[in-house]
Amino acid sequence: DAKTTQPPSMDCAEGRAANLPCNHSTISGNEYVYWYRQIHSQGPQYIIHGLKNNETNEMASLIITEDRKSSTLILPHATLRDTAVYYCIVRVANSGNTPLVFGKGTRLSVIA
């Protein structure tokens, strides 16, 4: 799986949009971008994934650049409960029994 690079930490004011960047310059054509988050002392939670088109669900939006070398996870109206570590992971879809490999992620702090 391709390597990803994320800033170690970010702050965001409550109610504002949180934009979390991820670089994946070595991504292959068949690799998807997945985002998970981990709230303190809990297991990771799936957020969203995408291949090349922008994606949106009830939790977030994912914007992938045209060259697919980077992406941004957007939480449109961040709340205090969105404080967590966010992981950007690149992997082939339907990877069989390949586990998710976590990097260091971005620690997002939402501030009141």
Added chain:
Amino acid sequence: GAVVSQHPSRVICKSGTSVKIECRSLDFQATTMFWYRQFPKQSLMLMATSNEGSKATYEQGVEKDKFLINHASLTLSTLTVTSAHPEDSSFYICSARDRGGYRDRGVDEQFFGPGTRLTVL
């Protein structure tokens, strides 16, 4: 989404004893489950891949005789920390892949349990 449970959520034991942690997929079948370990302020580190009906595959540096994994059914995997020592104190997390999720929703999701915090005195 699919639910994965872990039991216990928290355990404190004496050095030298063994501790068993259960991981269950509640509403789907998981032929493969994964075990991770997480130390404070660090990321999740994969320990092993647990396959139903066969031996687990351990990552480099993880002692298979110390961390016994049994995947006896399609919904249950157990991790036993044998002869636990204080350095084994950590947050242990399991995950399971919902193969039906990819078939039905095109999402290769792994669902994670809530974790088990082990403290060895």
